[in-house]
Amino acid sequence: MILLQAFSLVVADPEITEALDLETGEIRHVHDVVGEDYERALQLRMALKQGIAAGKPLLACPLCAVPIHLVSLAQERRFYLRHETEDGRCSARTKGGLSEKRILAMKYDGARESAAHKRMKDIIAESLLGDPDFSRVEIERVWKGEMANSRRKPDVTAVWKGMLPVAFEVQLSTTFLRVIAERRDFYLRNGGLLFWVFNRFDMGDARLTQEDVFYNNNRNAFVVSEDSLAASKATGSLVLECVWSEPSFEDGQILWSQRKRRAKFDELTVERDKQRVFLFDADAARGACEALTKDWPMRRDFREFWLKRNGTHDDARWLDLRRRLAERSIELPRWPSDGEGLVSLLDTLYSAAEGHPVGWRYADLVKIAHHVFDKHKGYLWHFKLVLAAHGRGQQILAEDTTGKWRSAKVKAYRDAWSRRDSAFAPDRRYDALVSILFPEIATDLPEAPS
Numbered sequence: 001m002i003l004l005q006a007f008s009l010v011v012a013d014p015e016i017t018e019a020l021d022l023e024t025g026e027i028r029h030v031h032d033v034v035g036e037d038y039e040r041a042l043q044l045r046m047a048l049k050q051g052i053a054a055g056k057p058l059l060a061c062p063l064c065a066v067p068i069h070l071v072s073l074a075q076e077r078r079f080y081l082r083h084e085t086e087d088g089r090c091s092a093r094t095k096g097g098l099s100e101k102r103i104l105a106m107k108y109d110g111a112r113e114s115a116a117h118k119r120m121k122d123i124i125a126e127s128l129l130g131d132p133d134f135s136r137v138e139i140e141r142v143w144k145g146e147m148a149n150s151r152r153k154p155d156v157t158a159v160w161k162g163m164l165p166v167a168f169e170v171q172l173s174t175t176f177l178r179v180i181a182e183r184r185d186f187y188l189r190n191g192g193l194l195f196w197v198f199n200r201f202d203m204g205d206a207r208l209t210q211e212d213v214f215y216n217n218n219r220n221a222f223v224v225s226e227d228s229l230a231a232s233k234a235t236g237s238l239v240l241e242c243v244w245s246e247p248s249f250e251d252g253q254i255l256w257s258q259r260k261r262r263a264k265f266d267e268l269t270v271e272r273d274k275q276r277v278f279l280f281d282a283d284a285a286r287g288a289c290e291a292l293t294k295d296w297p298m299r300r301d302f303r304e305f306w307l308k309r310n311g312t313h314d315d316a317r318w319l320d321l322r323r324r325l326a327e328r329s330i331e332l333p334r335w336p337s338d339g340e341g342l343v344s345l346l347d348t349l350y351s352a353a354e355g356h357p358v359g360w361r362y363a364d365l366v367k368i369a370h371h372v373f374d375k376h377k378g379y380l381w382h383f384k385l386v387l388a389a390h391g392r393g394q395q396i397l398a399e400d401t402t403g404k405w406r407s408a409k410v411k412a413y414r415d416a417w418s419r420r421d422s423a424f425a426p427d428r429r430y431d432a433l434v435s436i437l438f439p440e441i442a443t444d445l446p447e448a449p450s
């Protein structure tokens, strides 16, 4: 900002440092408003004056919402913003005495005066009116708290399913996330639910990702627009554009990416005690990813060892893996081939995971499948789960040119499982090891095959 000031047309120490754009609801810095082009600044000055004269001001003071215009110091060729009326009520003059928190709260109230904010309120109210789950839809109804003098005036209120009062608060700017965080407490104490609504939401915004509020809502945010209003009207229910962060586990790290889709309000999970509403449970997904992270180095090293194993047996490596697994109470034989069925099992599962034969001298997965069916029925369940987890269904189907696998064998093992045929019962000897090496099937593995 210091660099900017050197080229700016703004006076050195302006009293009003920010302006509320009454059209978009954004709060812009005075240097951004005035810009660096003298001619443009003069045109803006004219436009601001005309707007005020016509009763349609373009900019207002973010603290008191009084329209502002641009004053020109012709000799210095510099500008500053000034209230249309200076009656001493605005704290921009005295803000040294105000806490940052108070200033933010005032700006928040000021920002509600914008055309965009008003339109957002109407969109929410209109969307709610068509939804039979919501009743008592009201704009800016005063909500009195239990404590004396505590009250709020949320943008829109409605009662969900006859029992839960919901306060909808519009957010046009991430500036105010902190204000909203403070307000959650009010609704928590007074039996309501605070629901934030944005006009856009992009987590690529670095400032935002550092804010507490998004994370306090399980990394979900909700957007309404003219499009969502049309969808609400078409379906007779409150439709929102949901934006969330989704974790994935790649190369030992958890990566977060942004996802979005439209959803109806009744698809959302409401946790009133935590003041959270979400479509995607990011906390749960993160827990699952963290479980994957835990054994990642061992899993990676074991896989590397096993995939190279056919060329050369690296004995030092094997002993190291054996020692590390022993720390997890998993006993491995001195040599891989000493474990009964161990090599067959791991060759089979790595083949399924990798999508091509590992260890086996068969040409493709379906031939391995036939072999497992014929010789290792106890591993059919493990094999099936890994194939499914890695989306190998289509591949097997394509490789099964004779159709023998799907017409005879698949049917046979399914029938055997459903009648609990002991010949097809899963061989559980290495399940603990398999769960560490193939965490993608660890949840389903202990179940009975189905």
Ligand SMILES: [Zn+2]
Binding pocket: 061, 062, 063, 064, 065, 066, 083, 090, 091, 092
């Ligand atoms: Zn002001």
